[in-house]
Amino acid sequence: SKRHTITLLPGDGIGPEVISVARNVLNLAASIEGIEFKYQELPVGGAALDLTGVPLPEETLLAAKQSDAVLLGAIGGYKWDKNEKHLKPETGLLKLREGLKVFANLRPATVLPQLVDASTLKREVAEGVDLMVVRELTGGIYFGKPRGFGTNENGEEIGFNTEVYAAYEIDRIARVAFETARKRKGKLCSVDKANVLEASMFWRKRIMAIALEYPDVELSHMYVDNAAMQLVRDPKQFDTIVTNNIFGDILSDEASMITGSIGMLPSASLGESGPGLFEPIHGSAPDIAGQDKANPLATILSAAMLLKYGLGEENAAKRIEAAVLDTLNKGFRTGDIYSAGTKLVGCKEMGEEVLKSV
Amino acid sequence: SKRHTITLLPGDGIGPEVISVARNVLNLAASIEGIEFKYQELPVGGAALDLTGVPLPEETLLAAKQSDAVLLGAIGGYKWDKNEKHLKPETGLLKLREGLKVFANLRPATVLPQLVDASTLKREVAEGVDLMVVRELTGGIYFGKPRGFGTNENGEEIGFNTEVYAAYEIDRIARVAFETARKRKGKLCSVDKANVLEASMFWRKRIMAIALEYPDVELSHMYVDNAAMQLVRDPKQFDTIVTNNIFGDILSDEASMITGSIGMLPSASLGESGPGLFEPIHGSAPDIAGQDKANPLATILSAAMLLKYGLGEENAAKRIEAAVLDTLNKGFRTGDIYSAGTKLVGCKEMGEEVLKSV
Numbered sequence: 001s002k003r004h005t006i007t008l009l010p011g012d013g014i015g016p017e018v019i020s021v022a023r024n025v026l027n028l029a030a031s032i033e034g035i036e037f038k039y040q041e042l043p044v045g046g047a048a049l050d051l052t053g054v055p056l057p058e059e060t061l062l063a064a065k066q067s068d069a070v071l072l073g074a075i076g077g078y079k080w081d082k083n084e085k086h087l088k089p090e091t092g093l094l095k096l097r098e099g100l101k102v103f104a105n106l107r108p109a110t111v112l113p114q115l116v117d118a119s120t121l122k123r124e125v126a127e128g129v130d131l132m133v134v135r136e137l138t139g140g141i142y143f144g145k146p147r148g149f150g151t152n153e154n155g156e157e158i159g160f161n162t163e164v165y166a167a168y169e170i171d172r173i174a175r176v177a178f179e180t181a182r183k184r185k186g187k188l189c190s191v192d193k194a195n196v197l198e199a200s201m202f203w204r205k206r207i208m209a210i211a212l213e214y215p216d217v218e219l220s221h222m223y224v225d226n227a228a229m230q231l232v233r234d235p236k237q238f239d240t241i242v243t244n245n246i247f248g249d250i251l252s253d254e255a256s257m258i259t260g261s262i263g264m265l266p267s268a269s270l271g272e273s274g275p276g277l278f279e280p281i282h283g284s285a286p287d288i289a290g291q292d293k294a295n296p297l298a299t300i301l302s303a304a305m306l307l308k309y310g311l312g313e314e315n316a317a318k319r320i321e322a323a324v325l326d327t328l329n330k331g332f333r334t335g336d337i338y339s340a341g342t343k344l345v346g347c348k349e350m351g352e353e354v355l356k357s358v
Numbered sequence: 359s360k361r362h363t364i365t366l367l368p369g370d371g372i373g374p375e376v377i378s379v380a381r382n383v384l385n386l387a388a389s390i391e392g393i394e395f396k397y398q399e400l401p402v403g404g405a406a407l408d409l410t411g412v413p414l415p416e417e418t419l420l421a422a423k424q425s426d427a428v429l430l431g432a433i434g435g436y437k438w439d440k441n442e443k444h445l446k447p448e449t450g451l452l453k454l455r456e457g458l459k460v461f462a463n464l465r466p467a468t469v470l471p472q473l474v475d476a477s478t479l480k481r482e483v484a485e486g487v488d489l490m491v492v493r494e495l496t497g498g499i500y501f502g503k504p505r506g507f508g509t510n511e512n513g514e515e516i517g518f519n520t521e522v523y524a525a526y527e528i529d530r531i532a533r534v535a536f537e538t539a540r541k542r543k544g545k546l547c548s549v550d551k552a553n554v555l556e557a558s559m560f561w562r563k564r565i566m567a568i569a570l571e572y573p574d575v576e577l578s579h580m581y582v583d584n585a586a587m588q589l590v591r592d593p594k595q596f597d598t599i600v601t602n603n604i605f606g607d608i609l610s611d612e613a614s615m616i617t618g619s620i621g622m623l624p625s626a627s628l629g630e631s632g633p634g635l636f637e638p639i640h641g642s643a644p645d646i647a648g649q650d651k652a653n654p655l656a657t658i659l660s661a662a663m664l665l666k667y668g669l670g671e672e673n674a675a676k677r678i679e680a681a682v683l684d685t686l687n688k689g690f691r692t693g694d695i696y697s698a699g700t701k702l703v704g705c706k707e708m709g710e711e712v713l714k715s716v
């Protein structure tokens with residue numbers, strides 16, 4: 001039987017609850033498929049700050065790097081909100097992405113027929129939405145230098161950041177995006193602000209260069225302000241979207257809210273080689289932490305992405321995805337996706353129901 | 359009787375059509391209120407490129423600066439899309455904003471009861487939305503230096519921009535936003551990405567400093583990714599939003615699409631002194647240009663903002679706003695806001711109907 005080492009990073013808020021449930025689901029799917037997992041659990045984010053004084057301890061990054069895949073719960077909370085930059089939980093997450101070199105962030109936004117009414121969009125607009133945002137994750141304004149605080153030529157205090165992309169950074173995310181589109185409906189929309197920003201003009205130029213390698217994929221370009229509108233107007237027009245780090249942050253969150261079920265959405269962050277990082281797109285939800293109210297399905301579906309994209313274990317991944325759909329079909333819902341006529345369950349019970357269907 | 363000089367900049371696409379209609383409405387409202395206008399019409403954007411080779415001729419900027427208010431139609435079109443940066447219509451608009459020093463862009467997003475069904479959001483989510491985005495318009499990554507193309511330390515080609523804000527830039531937009539919120543429901547939400555960007559941390563710090571001058575306004579902070587979600591989830595939670603140039607570009611367009619009637623939304627761009635710039639938030643719509651299909655109401659309402667914010671002519675402004683509502687109540691609709699049971703009209707006829715109600 002195959003063996004894989006998985007790093008679990010529960011993190012903060014509801015992180016530990018959803019990770020514990022997802023671990024059980026992973027285990028069962030693995031044992032049925034004849035896969036064996038070794039787990040190592042380490043602190044990150046606020047939890048790591050409280051324990052070790054830094055948001056990403058060296059041991060955590062090292063362990064993650066040496067494993068086959070990383071499953072993260074969530075990070076952040078009010079408690080650390082006022083911390084200085086290098087002591088913010090978020091900084092731990094950024095360092096983890098950087099350390100693992102996971103430059104490609106895949107964020108599906110799918111409206112399941114069972115949950116179409118959870119969307120704030122009209123049924124006919126939301127129904128059938130199935131798009132994938134491919135977000136560049138280790139470059140752009142998140143990491144660009146110079147950055148910081150200082151004074152300008154008039155002696156005025158300033159704060160500044162640099163949006164910068166090198167050709168290789170755009171080329172590699174473009175390839176991931178074209179490959180992704182090819183496996184989906186063959187349509188790729190590159191989002192930028194090339195009517196204003198040089199970084200975006202360069203982005204567009206490189207995307208068009210790489211497009212020559214993928215003549216079978218239909219490429220279009222859209223300005224980011226228009227994309228933010230089109231996601232509201234008619235999200236079904238999109239198949240695969242590729243964009244930079246900051247636009248991807250904004251648009252993928254917008255897209256996920258359009259589905260109405262943020263508690264359902266997983267994500268995968270992949271590099272050229274080495275372990276991928278898998279995490280639900282929702283946050284740490286400190287207000288409901290420890291109350292057994294969290295929706296574990298996004299983390300369970302992240303575990304499925306881990307199996308598929310991280311370990312190449314397609315069968316186990318499909319088993320988990322099917323179990324989630326089955327559980328929804330039986331009517332089980334956590335509070336965030338509850339509607340009249342369905343069965344309200346907590347985080348643990350939802351996990352148990354999924355286990356029954358695995 | 360009072361006299362004001364108004365610069366009309368029709369621009370491209372549907373710009374000339376909507377400006378011509380708005381001018382008639384301005385005229386009638388003015389004559390009833392005993393105001394006299396002198397007009398000067400000048401080229402900008404693609405129209406200026408075709409005529410003079412540059413997107414903002416010196417005479418246009420000079421005339422605009424020396425007038426009391428500027429009313430712009432729209433700029434841009436496929437024809438000039440491939441132009442180099444300094445020959446893009448958009449560059450003309452950016453230079454105009456910079457030249458007029460209009461750092462405060464006010465973008466209302468209102469769902470009128472008559473048009474609630476035009477929104478893709480469910481009626482109960484869209485109904486009653488009434489928010490104002492105060493966008494910083496002459497700073498940030500749109501204008502920050504250094505910017506351009508080059509090579510990095512590894513000899514790789516790069517494209518780059520600088521997001522930078524000086525204290526005075528944040529302070530002055532903050533004051534406009536607090537004053538705006540004070541005249542509305544007294545709630546201001548500042549949107550940034552202070553968990554990642556130094557420019558945003560500095561933004562937040564200055565906003566909090568200026569907040570001390572406005573103890574009566576309720577201030578909150580939100581990360582931009584969350585704001586993009588919350589606009590979809592529950593837009594009614596917002597009263598006034600203040601944010602930087604690029605986030606404002608994205609969020610104001612998203613907010614406007616949430617109302618479902620982009621063809622209805624005006625904007626005002628104001629400086630410390632000197633003429634304000636007033637324009638519909640929609641684009642130049644080259645696909646319907648010259649076909650008498652455009653919705654002139656956004657430009658007519660921009661003319662109302664011009665009267666109110668630009669010239670202090672509140673009565674004339676209210677007269678125009680009331681005329682627009684009246685025309686909608688009578689059931690007249692251009693194609694973009696048409697629904698069964700209403701009366702479909704073209705751009706000119708809509709203008710004539712508004713004139714009847716002024």
Ligand SMILES: CC(C)[C@H](C(=O)O)[C@@H](O)C(=O)O
Binds near residue numbers: 093094249553583
């Ligand atoms: C927590 C934050 C640093 C992070 C980001 O901005 O990338 C989050 O919003 C996300 O999208 O994963």
Ligand SMILES: CC(C)[C@H](C(=O)O)[C@@H](O)C(=O)O
Binds near residue numbers: 195225451
């Ligand atoms: C045309 C473009 C330069 C402009 C901007 O990005 O500011 C437009 O999108 C707007 O919002 O007025």
